[in-house]
Amino acid sequence: YRSSIGIGFSTKTVPLSRLPGWEPESWAYHGDDGKSYCCQLSGKHYGPAFTAGDIIGCGVNFRTGSAFFTKNGDPLGLLALLPS
Numbered sequence: 001y002r003s004s005i006g007i008g009f010s011t012k013t014v015p016l017s018r019l020p021g022w023e024p025e026s027w028a029y030h031g032d033d034g035k036s037y038c039c040q041l042s043g044k045h046y047g048p049a050f051t052a053g054d055i056i057g058c059g060v061n062f063r064t065g066s067a068f069f070t071k072n073g074d075p076l077g078l079l080a081l082l083p084s
Helices: none
Strands: 005-009 026-030 037-038 056-060 068-069 074-080
Touching: 005 056
Parallel strands: none
Antiparallel strands: 005 026, 026 037, 056 068, 068 074
């Protein structure tokens, strides 16, 4: 059995039945492939893969419309929340 971990956030209207980032109005960093997902099924290269035992952080700056993730305390870079 293989499972996936996705760390992210969404609006309150997003169903919780799938990983964050795959649904409209949701954003995430997925552990199985290290990609960031922004409201769709296709992801973009973002950071290293992660698994149980890693500590993943997530921050959102609503003023600038950006987010960031960390892996074991190391920043992985900014992500724009709105399409460019």
